[in-house]
Amino acid sequence: MIWNDRPAEPRNWPIADAMASDPAVDATWLAPDRTDYPAMRILITAAQIQKRLSEMAAVLAPAYRDRPLTIVGVLTGSVMFLADLVRRLDMPLRIGLIQASSYRGETTTSGELYVSPGLMPDVRDRHVLLLDDILDTGQTLKRLVQDLRDQGALSVKVCVLLQKKGRQIHHVEVELVGFEIPDEFVVGYGLDYNDEYRQLPYIAVLPAI
Ligand code: IMP
Ligand code: MG
Numbered sequence: 001m002i003w004n005d006r007p008a009e010p011r012n013w014p015i016a017d018a019m020a021s022d023p024a025v026d027a028t029w030l031a032p033d034r035t036d037y038p039a040m041r042i043l044i045t046a047a048q049i050q051k052r053l054s055e056m057a058a059v060l061a062p063a064y065r066d067r068p069l070t071i072v073g074v075l076t077g078s079v080m081f082l083a084d085l086v087r088r089l090d091m092p093l094r095i096g097l098i099q100a101s102s103y104r105g106e107t108t109t110s111g112e113l114y115v116s117p118g119l120m121p122d123v124r125d126r127h128v129l130l131l132d133d134i135l136d137t138g139q140t141l142k143r144l145v146q147d148l149r150d151q152g153a154l155s156v157k158v159c160v161l162l163q164k165k166g167r168q169i170h171h172v173e174v175e176l177v178g179f180e181i182p183d184e185f186v187v188g189y190g191l192d193y194n195d196e197y198r199q200l201p202y203i204a205v206l207p208a209i
Contacts, residue, residue: 040187040188040200040202040204040205040206040207041204041205041207042202042203042204043181043184043186043202043203043204043205044179044181044189044202044203045202046189046201046202048179049084049161049178049189049201049202049203050084052178052179053081053084053085053088053178054088056085056159056176056178057085057088057089059176060085060089060129060159060176061088061089061090061091064089064091064093064127064129065091067127067154068092068125068126068127068154069091069092069093069094069126069127069128069129070093070094070095070096070121070123070126070127070128070129070153071085071086071089071093071094071095071096071128071129071131072095072096072097072098072121072123072128072129072130072131072144072148073095073096073097073098073131073132074097074098074099074100074130074131074132074133074140074141074144075097075098075099075100075119076190076192076195076198077132077133077134077190077191077192077198078131078132078133078161078190079190079198080189080190080198080199080201081131081133081161081178081189081190082095082131085131094121094126096120096121096123097119097121098115098116098119098120098121098130098144099115099116099119100113100114100115100116100140100143100144101113101114102114102139102140113139113140113143115143115144115147120147120151122151123148123151123152123153124151124152124153125152125154126153126154127153127154127155127157128148128153128154128155128156128157129157129158129159129175130144130145130148130156130157130158130159131159131160131161132158132160132161133160133161133162133189133190133191134160134161134162134163134164134186134191135158135160135162135163135164135167135168135172135174135177136164136167136168137167137168137169137170138168138169138170138171138172139169139170141158141160141170141172141174142170142171142172145158145172157173157175157176158172158173158174158175159174159175159176159177160174160176160177160178161177161178161179161189161190162177162178162179162180162181162186162191162203163177163179163180163181164180164181164182164183165180165181165182165183166183167183179203181203184205185205185206186203186204186205186206187200187203187204187205187206188200188201188202188203188204189201189202189203191203193206
């Protein structure tokens with residue numbers, strides 16, 4: 001590729017070691033010049049995630065069989081989870097996406113939540129399975145469940161890949177959880193830090209770099 005713009009500063013990218021050690025990750029994904037950076041501390045490997053998704057799909061498929069199902073993913077964190085899960089659901093379903101952003105000021109831990117109205121899928125007379133990457137305080141999911149009910153969904157159930165232990169403040173009934181994790185800040189498989197690291201195929205605790 002030929003680039004005419006100024007090259008960005010080289011960045012530390014703690015990806016290679018962790019990916020290389022995971023048999024579920026295709027070694028050809030690895031950039032060969034990125035082996036000298038610190039490794040992530042992997043909490044859940046790509047193989048563990050994929051195995052758990054098959055188990056989750058086996059629970060969900062019979063529960064929604066013969067029901068008009070719309071799977072609604074919360075942007076952006078749920079995109080990997082959504083994409084991998086729906087490919088295991090061999091049944092008619094629709095996919096919707098919803099965007100929610102919380103404004104968290106410096107003095108408050110949970111601020112206003114803004115839900116983009118333009119993206120709201122039409123869920124009238126549909127059963128909704130709401131997917132998110134992680135249940136933390138519960139603020140986001142509590143609000144979205146209410147919004148989807150208000151839109152006329154027949155039912156709204158919640159499924160999260162991760163649930164952080166001891167963090168829930170807002171009560172949300174969760175139907176299915178992939179993994180319970182300790183109260184640590186994690187990235188990968190959709191989860192971000194400053195909008196980066198989402199593409200990692202595993203869940204890891206971000207090292208101090
Ligand atoms: P809640 O509304 O407090 O439950 O927060 C949910 C959102 O916070 C998630 O959808 C994530 O975007 C974000 N979040 C919470 N914990 C983490 C984490 O450990 N890593 C990355 N994002 C997180
Ligand atoms: Mg999120």
